Amino acid sequence: MKTILIANQKGGCGKTITAISLASALAQKGYKVGLADADKQKSALHWLKQRPEQANPIQSVDWTSEKNFGHAPKQLDYLIVDAPGALSGDNAEQLIAEADAILTPLQPSFFDIDSTRRFLKHIQDIKRIRKGKVHIHLLATRVKANSASNKEIQAFFEKVGQQPLAWISERAAYGQLAQQGLNVFDKPQKIYLSMQDQWQPVLNAVIEDPSNWF
Numbered sequence: 001m002k003t004i005l006i007a008n009q010k011g012g013c014g015k016t017i018t019a020i021s022l023a024s025a026l027a028q029k030g031y032k033v034g035l036a037d038a039d040k041q042k043s044a045l046h047w048l049k050q051r052p053e054q055a056n057p058i059q060s061v062d063w064t065s066e067k068n069f070g071h072a073p074k075q076l077d078y079l080i081v082d083a084p085g086a087l088s089g090d091n092a093e094q095l096i097a098e099a100d101a102i103l104t105p106l107q108p109s110f111f112d113i114d115s116t117r118r119f120l121k122h123i124q125d126i127k128r129i130r131k132g133k134v135h136i137h138l139l140a141t142r143v144k145a146n147s148a149s150n151k152e153i154q155a156f157f158e159k160v161g162q163q164p165l166a167w168i169s170e171r172a173a174y175g176q177l178a179q180q181g182l183n184v185f186d187k188p189q190k191i192y193l194s195m196q197d198q199w200q201p202v203l204n205a206v207i208e209d210p211s212n213w214f
Helices: 017-030 043-049 089-097 112-121 149-160 172-178 189-199 200-206
Strands: 002-006 034-037 059-062 078-082 103-107 135-144 167-169
Touching: 002 017, 002 135, 017 043, 017 078, 017 103, 017 135, 017 172, 017 200, 043 059, 059 172, 089 112, 089 189, 103 112, 103 200, 112 135, 112 149, 135 149, 135 200, 167 189, 172 189, 189 200
Parallel strands: 002 078, 002 103, 034 059, 034 078, 103 135, 135 167
Antiparallel strands: none
16 A cells, blocks of 8 residues: 655645545546545545545545554555644654655645745654655645746745646636535546646656556
């Protein structure tokens, strides 16, 4: 089982949408996937409760209590972990200890950029990261076309010397489908294909599957 941690220390940066999108993509591909919710707001768990029976199965894993960290159903291919918003201290070390990769989403705003800068600085001394055993990938989320704030986030990526895996556009469909326990990867219609395609670089980086996804 490979574990992918979706983490940043700021709430509202797109962690849960990122987590459910990856889980849905993996389920659509036929993998046995679990979605672990480590945030006490339980947004991912609430989403799973709304998920229709006919949708591709995703196993629910409750990590809202620290004592459950590391416990997951057997025979999963992938476990996607939605980290708590205020990820720091022992919680950060425990969750990173379980991760094979970390995906850090952020929106093109001053608050997200500032929070992400502090988050990356905070975790750089954690042993597994310092020794290169787990890689951190950045992801730009809720990006608006031709927005002035896009220049600010691009400057941030250049300053940290790391470009994002992808730029995910802001689309109302993510929120609308989430209310039904669904995601763009659950929809085969043409209107959703361009949204799915934006995630391909993310899937290429963190999922060990060279075949065509779409």
